[in-house]
Amino acid sequence: MSEPHETHEGTPYDVIVLGAGPVGQNVVDRARAAGLSVAVVERELVGGECSYWACVPSKALLRPVIAVADARRVEGARQAVTGRLDTDGVFARRNRYVTDWDDSGQALFVKSIGADLFRGHGRLDGPRRVTVTRDDGAQQTLTARHAVAIATGSRPALPDIPGIEEARPWTNRHGTDSSTVPARLAIVGGGGVGIEMATLWQGLGSHVTLLARRRLIPRMEPFAGELVSQGLTEAGVNVRIGVQVSALRRPDPEGPVTLTLDDGSELEADEVLFATGRTPATGDIGLDTVGLTPGSWLxxxxxCLVDGVEGAWLYALGDVNHRALLTHEGKYQARTAGDAIGARAAGRPLDDGPWGDHATTADQHAVPQVFFSDPEAAAVGLSAQQAADAGHRVRIVDLDFNAAQGANLYADGYQGHARLVVDLDREVLLGATFVGPGVSELLHSATIAVAGEVPLKRLRHAIAPFPTVSEIWLFLLAAYQRDQENPQNAST
Known part of the structure; x- marks a missing residue:
């Protein structure tokens, strides 16, 4: 399907954006706000992976699962949960949030802000040139006066193991667009996608086995993976850590798949989902025409200017630069880069120092991430190990959530844990991690504290409303103060 636009071969734009997902849309919006003309090229659905196969559908599917789990944690409400989830209703809810995979609304948004939308496969064709090939084979060449921004995202990375093609494994796309609940589902990978998919499909009625080479969500504090593993196990997931898949067999395309594990055992499942990382969607976008390696992270x-390209015109935003494969992080980069494109185009000086208007400083210091498992795991900034490795002198403050009455009112016998990583020399937060039901709502306050480098002396004056889960802040800060007064009892 092509979109109407009044353009001609070689028509110049100020900015060309490859990819119309949330990241691409944000850089389009900021460039248009700067008064620049913009063309955006999309080869799949306008809205990208996040809108149709990742963040939006997964959270739409997970919410009913978590809502029932939350109800079961409250006396009086638990007795009202008398049956299983209505899977047809859950899938219908997902379908509404992904607009039945119809992107016309998002396409209208792109055009409403004054950008020209080109549907087709966009490839760089030398400096500041992009060739768009439509589904019917017709081609059009666009040129950019100031910038080309690559926001093509990433794809699932499947391991090279015998039988993987025969097994026809699920990826995150199958895990979020399927409307059939497999009786037995094997999930390979213990990162964020793996634990969310395990939470989701176990809640929908699958018998799930989660296989991980090492501890779950390894980029978070160790206790996060331990508590999530405990929660998954209590929900019925068979969590197996320290194993790898060495081969797959599925001789009957409609039959079960057999996984051979490196410990010599075998596992049979009706479907297998691989959540083993991502690879950049840059293999066929013409990077070689500007001296870069096809298929590489940028x-x-x-x-967000790409290194190794002369002329300050090529930008890479979101997943493709591999800084943090998170939609909100990519959108932050896009807003910042879009403003930088506007400043460069107008000949204005850049404010690209730390925390400047044109610097993605948070990439290194204050990236928040949430995994909507049960319990939830949320973190921002540096873990204790990362802070130590970076040479910071730190103090670690650990606390169980049952110290806060608001948490106990939220869920009977609330189980969760929180950690602050404090820079002792400046007395500011370097990182925070929370694990427990509903803790995702605590993360933005922690992000503000980390990004704003709020002194703990000042942070103690931020009053937590009673009785809420956020009371944990009061107890964490009080524990830090006690540690300062009695350093022999503190963790460093």
Missing amino acids: DVDTT
Whole structure:
């Protein structure tokens, strides 16, 4: 399907954006706000992976699962949960949130802000040139006066193991667009996608086995993976850590798949989902025409300009620069880079120093992430190990959530844990991690504290409303103060 636009071969734009997902849309919006003309090229659905196969559908599917789990944690409400989830209703809810995979609304948004939308496969064709090939084979060449921004995202990375093609494994796309509940589902990978998919499909009625080479969600504090593993196990998931898949067999395309594990055992499942990382969607976008390696992650500076390309015109935003494969992080980069593109186009000086308007400083210091498992796991900034490795002198403050009455009112016998990582020399937060029901709502306050480098002396004056889960802040800060007064009892 092509979109109407009044353009001609070689028509110049100020900015060309490859990819119309949330990241691409944000850089389009900021460039248009700067008064620049913009063309955006999309080869799949306008709205990208996040809108149709990742963040939006997964959270739409997970919410009913978590809502029932929350109800079961409250006396009086638990007795009202008398049956299983209505899977047809859950899938219908998902379908509404992904607009039945119809992107016309998002396409209208792109055009409403004054950008020209080109549907087709966009490839760089030398400096500041992009060739768009439509589904019917017709081609059009666009040129950019100031910038080309790559926001093509990433794809699932499947391991090279015998039988993987025969097994026809699920990826995150199958895990979020399927409307059939497999009786037995094997999930390979213990990162964020793996634990969310395990939470989701176990809640929908699958018997789930989760296989991980090492501890779950390894980029978070160790206790996060331990508590999530405990929660999954209590929900009925068979969590197996320290194993790898060495081969797959599925001789009957409609039959079960057999996984051979490196410990010599075998596991049979009706479907297998691989959540084993991502690879950049840059293999066929013409990187070689500007001296870059096709299929590579793209290194960028603080304004998201691609390293190794002369002329300050090529930007890489979101997953493709591999800084943090998170939609909100990519949108932050896009807003910052879009403003930098506007400043460069107008000949204005850049504010690209730390925390400047044109610097993606948060990439290194204050990236928040949430996994909507049960319990939820949320973190921002540095873990204790990362802070130590970076040479910071730190104090660690750990606390169980049952110290806060608001948490106990939220869920009977609330189980969760919180950690602050404090820079002792400046007395500011370097990182925070929360694990427990509903803790995702605590993360933005922690992000503000980390990004704003709020002194703990000042942070103690931020009054937590009673009785809420956020009371944990009061107890964490009080524990830090006690540690300062009695350092022999503190963790460093």
